[in-house]
Amino acid sequence: MKPYAEMSKDELAAEISLLKKEYRRFQNMELHLDMSRGKPCQEQLDLSMGLMDVLDSSSDLTCEDGTDCRNYGQLTGIEEARELIGDMMENNHKDIIIYGNSSLNVMYDTVSRAFTHGIMGSTPWCKLDKVKFLCPVPGYDRHFAITEYFGIEMIPVPMTSTGPQMDLVEKLVAEDEAIKGIWCVPKYSNPQGISYSDETVRRFARLEPAAPDFRIFWDNAYGMHHLYDDKQDYLIEILAECKRAGNPDLVYKFASTSKITFPGSGIAALATSPNNMEDIRNQLRNQTIGHDKVNQLRHVRFFKDIHGMVEHMRKHADLLRPKFEMVEKTLDEQLTGLQIGTWTKPLGGYFIHFESLPGCAKSIVGRAKKAGVIMTGAGATWPYGKDPNDNSIRIAPTYPSEQDLALASSLFALCVKLVSAEKIYAEKEA
């Protein structure tokens, strides 16, 4: 099919008429499908049911160092868990704090602590007139929600195929002391599935921020989440790189097992330098006596070691790969040549990103919703939910069944066509 923009008005009108008929057909199906959030599907959750078996009433819940996991203590986590998660995060176990069930909570706490008490002796952010964060866009709505909640001004920085536009990042952090942080999902980014290039990571580690309390919030949520065995993105380990660059304290790195075992019942962690660690420990000891060590032990005994986790992630990949490929195939078949949108084909992570014609994203998502398919709200990938180009849509293919996903992605492609055709028709008429 030729590009919509090259069609005559009559051709477009005929196409729109056909698309509307097709859309009504979908509406009559009374679908209730959800492609909005990055949730594992039931089959993925089933992969971790063995977690429920590794501990029973006959188990010894004692760590190698003698810690009884059932009692109070171990503020930074049991050693076995720090080892396992250290391997997962590619960090030394000494640089790891194991937290509770949610890395989002760790990120919130990290911002909140900087807000109330400052970072390593600097002025608490609540005492400053202005605090700003850089937000690579499109990005993760829950990151933006944290900074928005704290009244932190968010400055969008465009993403490129190799990560955030680093010229701009370097310039902004160097010249504005109010910029205290940047949100990053460096590997299989949310929502594009982009992994930062070696050069990008090296430039991050060599940032020269005006603010001594500037930190990179490095959310490595999808470090283990490859879709393919033979095609995998690789990421330079940022803590080591910061150390090499003489900026050891520049980064807070976050991760969790939420999308490895059970979301909400996994373990989360932070990796950072000894200085930052000391700063955090001094706060954390006022906040809690320790996190859930039994669940830490459960995870360690389930995976045994990093090899066990890698094997486990292969099973996730086997479930997710067909879903990603189905969405991509549907978009390829339905949209190729029409010049009404582009989309990413990530090698891992939880999302596909669709970039529509400008001004169309809200309408596309709205149309899909009216036919029973929930997408992530248009605009969600931008700070304050305001996408100035109205062209960014996040597709989350993991949760629905393949059968549902076939329907949902077909409907989505149809909505893209319908909204785009109407827009182009209106422009031709104007």
Added chain:
Amino acid sequence: MKPYAEMSKDELAAEISLLKKEYRRFQNMELHLDMSRGKPCQEQLDLSMGLMDVLDSSSDLTCEDGTDCRNYGQLTGIEEARELIGDMMENNHKDIIIYGNSSLNVMYDTVSRAFTHGIMGSTPWCKLDKVKFLCPVPGYDRHFAITEYFGIEMIPVPMTSTGPQMDLVEKLVAEDEAIKGIWCVPKYSNPQGISYSDETVRRFARLEPAAPDFRIFWDNAYGMHHLYDDKQDYLIEILAECKRAGNPDLVYKFASTSKITFPGSGIAALATSPNNMEDIRNQLRNQTIGHDKVNQLRHVRFFKDIHGMVEHMRKHADLLRPKFEMVEKTLDEQLTGLQIGTWTKPLGGYFIHFESLPGCAKSIVGRAKKAGVIMTGAGATWPYGKDPNDNSIRIAPTYPSEQDLALASSLFALCVKLVSAEKIYAEKEA
């Protein structure tokens, strides 16, 4: 034996000589005993090993309302857990938020949220020149650590046998808008084991604070922790009483299963009014997607209902009762009549409180330590760790074995005698 103060100098010198000999005998035993923290003992932890069996890989981890506990969601907890913990806290399940593994963390977060965002629209505490808390003394050191960490000025209020001195509490909160909260352990208080009288609770519910954002931090940590079946303290339910008094939003009530199942691997909760709940929910949704629902379900399936929990608490009591009685018996035998200290005989909770002669607590704890018995640091029961009378010592009899406890409490009584005798001797000499 007659009171030390009535002894002659020679009698005292002889007594001191005997006590020192006895003290050296203890030192030669090279003890390593810990009566410092309110930790359950191993036999108590063993009571809950069944928790590890209630879920296995064949279990259906779905809630009655269809929620899959393994996936994201349910910000305020699963309904079954809200029901169970609601019964435990004597509150409606709708007034309950289930959190993670630590009620201390919930209290920290509650103060932190007030600090960064204020309470129900009031000015965030970080924007105020001065914020103060009332601290009934003796009290819980980890409470005081939170307020100290936030730079909140702590004002001690004396405890009486019926709770905090309410005349003073009423006067202070009414006249000083900077007073934003009070720390309470209303039942089997830490460290005295005192339960607030009906009148005290009624007066709390009828406080007329100058600050609209004043809140009672009601840490009902030991609500279920009776030592006796036939002698139990009773506490008026504070949320209902506040509602009756026309002050529905006056209180945040905290509890957890830390000392019911496993400390650090239980579930914590907050109960409060619908207005406060709405305020908290608006914050919480930026902090996390939800807490550990699998562990919530595990607790529900283990206890089944509140009757199961009551039965379970009887087993704890059977283990703890002899320990409390042993300490009390030792103190009775060793110290009665000497007029060198008084101690509480609580009907529940985790502590016995010892009040020494003024100026002796630090020395007593120091002497015990030098003979291998760790007590809670003297002063810990006061804000900033500063006990102006140096006479408050918290005894935590739960963790050591009965055998160890016999030794530890004998040594403690000996240290009380030695330090008191030396003090009285020095005074006679002066």
